[in-house]
Amino acid sequence: MNFNNYDLNDFLMDESFYNWVENPDCEEGIFWDSWLKDHPDKMADANQAKKLLKALSFKDKAFDKAEITDLWEKIKSESVDTSKTVRFRPWKYLKVAAVIAPFILAAVLFLFFREIPNEDQVVEQLIIEKNNPKGEKRTVYLSDGSKVKLNAESTIKYLKPFSENQRVVELEGEAFFEVTPEKSRPFIVKSGNIETRVLGTSFNIKAYSKDNNIKVAVKSGKVTVENKSKDFANKQNRSVVLSPSEMAIYSEESNNTIVSSFDPKEVFGWNEGTLYFNNASMGEFVEKLERWYGIDIIVKREMPIKKGIVGEFHNQTLEEILIGTRDVSEFDYEFKGGKLIIK
Amino acid sequence: MGFVEFHKAKDSYIWDKFRDGNTSAFEIIYERHINFLANYGNRMCSNQEMVKDAIQDLFVDLWRNRSNLGNTESIKFYLAKAYRRNLIKKIVSANKFNQQIDSFESVNYGFELSHEISIIDAEIEEEKLTQLNKSLNKLPPRQKEALFLRFYSGLNYSEISEILEVNPQSAYNLVYRALEILRERMAYKLTTILFFLLHIIC
Numbered sequence: 001m002n003f004n005n006y007d008l009n010d011f012l013m014d015e016s017f018y019n020w021v022e023n024p025d026c027e028e029g030i031f032w033d034s035w036l037k038d039h040p041d042k043m044a045d046a047n048q049a050k051k052l053l054k055a056l057s058f059k060d061k062a063f064d065k066a067e068i069t070d071l072w073e074k075i076k077s078e079s080v081d082t083s084k085t086v087r088f089r090p091w092k093y094l095k096v097a098a099v100i101a102p103f104i105l106a107a108v109l110f111l112f113f114r115e116i117p118n119e120d121q122v123v124e125q126l127i128i129e130k131n132n133p134k135g136e137k138r139t140v141y142l143s144d145g146s147k148v149k150l151n152a153e154s155t156i157k158y159l160k161p162f163s164e165n166q167r168v169v170e171l172e173g174e175a176f177f178e179v180t181p182e183k184s185r186p187f188i189v190k191s192g193n194i195e196t197r198v199l200g201t202s203f204n205i206k207a208y209s210k211d212n213n214i215k216v217a218v219k220s221g222k223v224t225v226e227n228k229s230k231d232f233a234n235k236q237n238r239s240v241v242l243s244p245s246e247m248a249i250y251s252e253e254s255n256n257t258i259v260s261s262f263d264p265k266e267v268f269g270w271n272e273g274t275l276y277f278n279n280a281s282m283g284e285f286v287e288k289l290e291r292w293y294g295i296d297i298i299v300k301r302e303m304p305i306k307k308g309i310v311g312e313f314h315n316q317t318l319e320e321i322l323i324g325t326r327d328v329s330e331f332d333y334e335f336k337g338g339k340l341i342i343k
Numbered sequence: 344m345g346f347v348e349f350h351k352a353k354d355s356y357i358w359d360k361f362r363d364g365n366t367s368a369f370e371i372i373y374e375r376h377i378n379f380l381a382n383y384g385n386r387m388c389s390n391q392e393m394v395k396d397a398i399q400d401l402f403v404d405l406w407r408n409r410s411n412l413g414n415t416e417s418i419k420f421y422l423a424k425a426y427r428r429n430l431i432k433k434i435v436s437a438n439k440f441n442q443q444i445d446s447f448e449s450v451n452y453g454f455e456l457s458h459e460i461s462i463i464d465a466e467i468e469e470e471k472l473t474q475l476n477k478s479l480n481k482l483p484p485r486q487k488e489a490l491f492l493r494f495y496s497g498l499n500y501s502e503i504s505e506i507l508e509v510n511p512q513s514a515y516n517l518v519y520r521a522l523e524i525l526r527e528r529m530a531y532k533l534t535t536i537l538f539f540l541l542h543i544i545c
Binding site: 008009012013015018019022052053055056058060061062063067068071072074075078079080105126127128136138160161 | 390
C-alpha cells in the first residue's frame with residue numbers, strides 16, 4: 001500500500017488510520033507512528049483527520065443497568081430456559097406460515113383497528129405475534145405482568161401495551177395462562193368462535209384448528225367462556241361459567257359448549273414438562289409426540305393397537321418413551337430419513 | 344469453560360461455543376453487544392419498547408437457530424445485520440398501523456445522530472463541535488447510519504455494505520460523502536467567522 005499520495009480524505013477514510021486514532025497502542029499504531037515521522041509533509045493532513053475523527057464521538061444512548069438485566073431475563077426465559085435440542089427443522093410449516101401470515105396479520109390489524117375507541121391514544125401500541133414451531137415451547141410475558149406458556153405449534157397475538165379497557169390475546173393452538181388480576185380490565189382470549197373472559201386466574205386453552213374442538217380448563221379462579229358465532233339453536237349454550245377443575249368443551253360440529261371434569265395431568269401436564277397418556281389412541285399418541293419433539297411420524301400399520309397407550313413421562317427422550325410404551329401396546333418402530341416410522 | 348474465562352476470548356471462539364449450546368457464551372454475546380444494539384436501535388427509532396422487543400427477538404431467534412448458523416469472525420456484524428432488518432420491519436408495520444402507509448420506501452425511519460462534546464480533547468474548539476453536531480444531523484439518514492456504523496461501531500466498509508444492503512463501493516461513498524459535507528460545512532463556518540472578525544477589526 002502506498003500512502004505517499006494520501007491527503008486528508010484518504011486519512012479519514014482509511015480503516016487502519018482510524019484504528020490508530022481510536023487505539024494508539026494497536027498493531028497499526030506502530031506503523032502510523034513511524035510513517036508519520038518519515039513523512040513530515042503529511043503531518044498537517046493527518047492531524048486534521050485525527051481531530052475530525054476524534055470529534056466524531058457519539059452520545060451514549062444505551063439502556064441503564066436494570067433495563068439490561070431485565071431484558072436478559074426475558075431473553076433467557078424464552079430461549080435457554082425453555083428450549084431443548086432441535087432435531088428437525090419444520091421448514092415446510094414455516095413456509096406455509098410465511099404465506100398465510102400476511103393474511104392473518106391483515107385480519108388482526110383490521111380487528112384491532114376496529115376495536116380501538118376513537119379517543120386520542122397517546123400510547124403507541126405494537127402488534128406482537130409469537131409463534132412456536134413444532135417441538136418448541138416458550139413462556140411469554142405480557143405488559144400487564146401476565147404469563148403465557150405457549151405450547152408447540154401455537155401462535156398468540158396481542159397489542160403491547162394492552163388497551164385501556166381490555167386485554168385481548170388471540171390464540172391458535174394451546175397455551176396455559178396465568179393472568180394478573182385487574183378488576184377494571186378483563187382479560188380476553190379469542191380462539192375461533194370462542195371467547196374466554198377472565199379477571200385474573202390461571203387456565204389452559206387448547207384450540208388447534210385441526211382438532212375441531214376448543215377446550216378451556218380452569219386451574220384457579222372463575223372463567224367465562226362465550227360462543228361468539230352468529231347462528232344459534234335454542235338448546236345451545238351461549239356462555240358458560242367455569243370454576244376450578246371444570247372444563248368447557250366447545251364442538252365446532254354441534255356449535256355447542258358442554259361443561260365436564262378433566263384429568264389435570266392430561267391437561268396441565270405439558271406446561272410442567274410432563275407428557276401424559278391416559279389410554280390414548282395411536283392417533284392421539286402420534287399427534288402429541290409430533291408436536292412435542294417436532295418430528296414427522298408415519299404410521300405404517302393397518303391393525304389398531306391392542307391396548308390404549310398409558311404412560312407418564314417427565315422430560316424424557318423420544319426413544320425412552322417409545323421403549324416404554326411399545327411392549328404393552330404392541331408396536332414396533334424405526335427412524336428413517338429423519339422420520340419416525342411406527343409399524 | 345466457565346463464564347469468567349470467556350470474557351477475554353475471541354469472537355470466533357465464543358461463537359463456536361455458543362453454537363454448541365453453551366449458555367455462558369450466549370450471555371457473553373449479549374453482554375458484549377447490548378450497548379451497541381441499544382445505541383443503534385435508539386438512533387433508528389424513538390420507541391424504546393420497540394427497540395427492546397427487536398433485541399429480544401434477535402437473541403431468542405439466535406438461540407433457536409444456533410445449530411444452523413455458519414462461522415463468523417465478527418459477531419457484532421452478524422447481529423447488526425439481522426437486528427436492523429427486524430427493527431425496520433417493526434417500524435414499518437407500526438407506521439402502517441398508525442398512518443396506513445403502504446410501501447416500505449415511503450417510511451423514513453430518520454436515523455438520528457447525536458454527538459458528544461468530549462472535554463478531554465481540548466484540541467477541538469467548542470464552536471467547531473457544536474457546528475459539527477448540527478451538520479451531522481442534517482445529513483441524510485443513510486449517511487448518518489453509515490457514519491455511525493463506521494465510527495461508533497468500528498465496522499469495516501464491506502460489513503457496512505452488507506448491513507445497509509448496498510454494494511461495497513456505495514458504502515464507502517456514503518461515508519465519504521458524509522465526511523466531505525462535514526468538512527465543507529466546518530470550513531465554511533470558520534471562514535465566515537474569520538471574515539466577520541476581520542470585518543470588525545478593520
